[in-house]
Amino acid sequence: MREVTLTDIFTHPITQKYLKRSGVAHALEVANHAFHLAFKYNVSVDLATKAALLHDIGHYEWYRQGKWDYELYRENDIHAIKGAERAHKLLIRLGENPQNAKKISVAILLHTDSYLPEIDVKRSPLQKVVKLADEMDEEKGGNHHYRQIDKSTALEKINYLDQLVEHYLPKQQLSSPSHEQSM
Numbered sequence: 001m002r003e004v005t006l007t008d009i010f011t012h013p014i015t016q017k018y019l020k021r022s023g024v025a026h027a028l029e030v031a032n033h034a035f036h037l038a039f040k041y042n043v044s045v046d047l048a049t050k051a052a053l054l055h056d057i058g059h060y061e062w063y064r065q066g067k068w069d070y071e072l073y074r075e076n077d078i079h080a081i082k083g084a085e086r087a088h089k090l091l092i093r094l095g096e097n098p099q100n101a102k103k104i105s106v107a108i109l110l111h112t113d114s115y116l117p118e119i120d121v122k123r124s125p126l127q128k129v130v131k132l133a134d135e136m137d138e139e140k141g142g143n144h145h146y147r148q149i150d151k152s153t154a155l156e157k158i159n160y161l162d163q164l165v166e167h168y169l170p171k172q173q174l175s176s177p178s179h180e181q182s183m
């Protein structure tokens, strides 16, 4: 079964440190959306929820005089690149299967268009799921990054999502391993 659970990832100090920047509540909500979208796009609920949970782990804090400076952020942000790298390192350290770690990392890399040149990116189903899940939780003015959740509720939610993934993953009829690269 799974080498690494969502709870393993979520409770790791690295995750806790960086997810606070972009909002734990947002990360959990996106993971929930990704779980549901995974069925629609026929991708692994395990990979979809992990990538979604970690999608914003690459944020840097663009504060100027105590406030988030969007100008500074837009000019300098590379959070998807940084997040892909950070997530990969963390997953490998936790003992994740390297192929899964790669798929999750690339899905994080492509979850936003904000830093990409004007090219048509053909996303795999997993990559689409993470991008869509993020967009589903977006609020005006970046407010989704500020929503709060207390620690025990967050832990309960991630535990529950782990149970759902454990339950549904073996029932999923996923196509060939090349499926991810096929779109």
Ligand SMILES: [Fe+2]
Pocket: 026, 030, 055, 056, 134
């Ligand atoms: Fe996000």
